[in-house]
Amino acid sequence: MILQGKNVVLGVTGGIAIYKAVDLCSKLVQAGANVDVIMTEAATHFVTPLPFQTLTKRPVSVDMFQLLRDTEMAHISLSKKADVLVIAPATANTIAKLALGLADNLLTSTALASRAPLVIAPAMDADMWAHPATQQNVQLLRSRGAVFVGPARGRLASGRMGQGRLAPIEDILGAIRQTLGSKGPLAGVRVLVTAGGTQEPLDPVRHIGNRSSGKMGYALAEAARDMGAQVILVSAPTCLAPVFGVEMLHVRTAAEMHRAVMERLSQVDVLIMAAAVADYRPKHAAVQKIKKGAKGLVLELERTEDILGAVAKARPSLGKPRVVVGFAAETEDLLKNAREKMHRKKVDLLVANDVSAPDSGFGVETNRVVLLAPGKKEEALPLLPKFEVAERVLSKVAALLEAE
Ligand SMILES: Cc1cc2nc3c(=O)[nH]c(=O)nc-3n(C[C@H](O)[C@H](O)[C@H](O)COP(=O)(O)O)c2cc1C
CATH class of the missing domain: 3.40.50.1950 (Flavin prenyltransferase-like)
Known part of the structure; x- marks a missing residue:
């Protein structure tokens, strides 16, 4: 701190x-x-x-x-x-x-x-x-x-x-x-962080969401600001207060988050995708509130935009962002899934967290994560407050920028 x-x-x-x-x-x-x-x-x-x-x-x-x-x-x-x-x-x-x-x-x-x-x-x-x-x-x-x-x-x-x-x-x-922190290790670096859980509308009053509180992403935005970075926080709906000194962009759906990230991609040095982005959305959102019927309800879902996939495609021609950090929230086979995601999404750093533990992941103040980087030894961090996890992640980001 x-x-x-x-x-x-x-x-x-x-x-x-x-x-x-x-x-x-x-x-x-x-x-x-x-x-x-x-x-x-x-x-x-x-x-x-x-x-x-x-x-x-x-x-x-x-x-x-x-x-x-x-x-x-x-x-x-x-x-x-x-x-x-x-x-x-x-x-x-x-x-x-x-x-x-x-x-x-x-x-x-x-x-x-x-x-x-x-x-x-x-x-x-x-x-x-x-x-x-x-x-x-x-x-x-x-x-x-x-x-x-x-x-x-x-x-x-x-x-x-x-x-x-x-x-x-x-x-x-x-x-x-x-x-x-204005002269800190990220002075002059532009960082975009995504946070929170996206909401995919079913009708005007309901959505499909997830349990992400946004705390990890907000902690990353604060910690990056404290290290001297200029920060943009693209936030899905959360209960958290805006972060002082950080440009806030509020979005709701995966599609809106995709648009917000892609529009700013060429302006940022570092992208940290900490948001829990929906993988599926209702294919047809009802215009009026869906009425309760006697029978069950079948919903048809379609895939949402793959933001990290799109970033991986755009990066070679843009030359930006210089560093991309992904998050993998898993409930089983944490490291196997995380390694696979790191290679598939071509990220420079992957933060893997086991969200099945009661003291780690969604909604709580602490996180227990493993940091993975291509060609580097995996580093398991102890249970830490989310802000300290954020500081450790950003120190790695600063080292990656320096090593370029
Ligand atoms: C009850 C009361 C409330 C005051 N509240 C304020 C205030 O909120 N802001 C302000 O600029 N001055 C306020 N003042 C006026 C200042 O106290 C006054 O200008 C004083 O000279 C300030 O001295 P200082 O700047 O050395 O502390 C208030 C005065 C009183 C009597």
Whole structure:
């Protein structure tokens, strides 16, 4: 996980969304980051430093002129050790000061002294956000490389609807992870991941589907983003939230997924087919809802598009993708079937998972997989969280790209 051992300076300013910063702080600590919190004086009117200090197990800095235990100046030491400076929530006032280069409190002084990447999550009243002064300040900070996440639309503290809510914490974490990983082993690499189980309509209200949750594919998209890749996620319907920093394409059927993948094939360096694509679809989807009858119902099915087969055919002339990764979900003869699929589909890496085990495969948080590559020794990974499986797969992809 990219946040493990990273030094995150979390600046907290005086906005009503501050209570959400406590959750952000907790999640950063849980992800293994060393978090130093700086609060503005206004922020301390909303919450005390206590929750941040308790969660980080470190003193919270507020006062620039506080006598220090050692002789190091807080704004200099924090600015130099930071791998990333995050300001969440960021008030209109602090954004304006950052744009001007003011250094009138510990947070703005630290920001001015730091060369670490800056992630800003604004939260304010919709009119404050829309004001030309704020918009110009945001543009100026963006042009200097600051990463803005949010604000989101929705109900504001005033009771009005509008743009000004703090971005979801998952998105702020996504922006921090993407920023930290931007120079990672997949920097500049374009990766397309497919995820989820396709749905083949029977009638307007029913479909043939499968039990894929999409978790493996979404984990791959997140992990690729954290390693610096530009990611497109072609997703069949899932219950999962969109992945921050990833271009999302929503599809439903195997035919739609086939079209989405083939249209983008020449633009991507890596294709990872983690979706569970239907092999068959109803030959005729009924226009109206099928009525219950006294007798049984016979359905005629036809083959769907073979996406990996089509990719294998198109690859030699396109010269893209440089690396193709397939997944094989099997309930019997795992390795025999996986080896056969690897050769038939001409993939560079095949991830074989036994979906019959209760702790591996569809719907669960963990996976037990074997990695197969032509001419290479098979590698059986232990039971791992899907995100760690994703990281291992992508490390192999990075090695394959390098070996080209
Ligand atoms: C109850 C209350 C809620 C506020 N909420 C916000 C807010 O959500 N966003 C914002 O930009 N300012 C908000 N303000 C105004 C800021 O607190 C004010 O501009 C302050 O000077 C910000 O200081 P700081 O940027 O140093 O933290 C609020 C003020 C009050 C009294």
